[in-house]
Amino acid sequence: MGGKSGQSVIEKYARVPDSVLRDQALSASARCVYALLSRYTYQGTTVSIGHRRIAGILGVHKETVGTAIHELEGRKHILIKGKGKARHVYHLQSAVFGQKQRAGVEEVISSPSRTPRFASVRSA
Numbered sequence: 001m002g003g004k005s006g007q008s009v010i011e012k013y014a015r016v017p018d019s020v021l022r023d024q025a026l027s028a029s030a031r032c033v034y035a036l037l038s039r040y041t042y043q044g045t046t047v048s049i050g051h052r053r054i055a056g057i058l059g060v061h062k063e064t065v066g067t068a069i070h071e072l073e074g075r076k077h078i079l080i081k082g083k084g085k086a087r088h089v090y091h092l093q094s095a096v097f098g099q100k101q102r103a104g105v106e107e108v109i110s111s112p113s114r115t116p117r118f119a120s121v122r123s124a
Contacts (some may be wrong), residue, residue, distance in 0.1 A: 002096070012039065027068065030072050033058070034071065045092045047092070079093060
């Protein structure tokens with residue numbers, strides 16, 4: 001059989017825990033922003049992505065992203081590190097994320113392809 005099967009592209013996905021998905025105090029925008037944050041966490045609990053990039057991916061205004069981030073922080077679904085105009089680091093608080101870290105595995109930054117990535121290794 002020749003030709004392309006249509007399965008050559010690997011589709012990526014995001015995990016949204018029920019605690020976020022079913023939180024009636026969150027707007028739909030906040031849930032979408034959380035899903036996007038979770039999409040970029042890889043194996044840990046930490047993600048660093050700018051509001052402009054989130055807005056561009058989701059097709060919403062940058063202010064909508066900021067409002068959604070504050071909703072998520074206010075409901076304790078994320079913890080934000082960083083201040084001012086600098087790129088913030090978001091820590092997802094759900095037990096769904098960071099299972100390796102809680103099992104005695106440390107989160108470190110690895111750069112095999114010269115792009116920052118979060119990876120997990122056992123602590124010495």
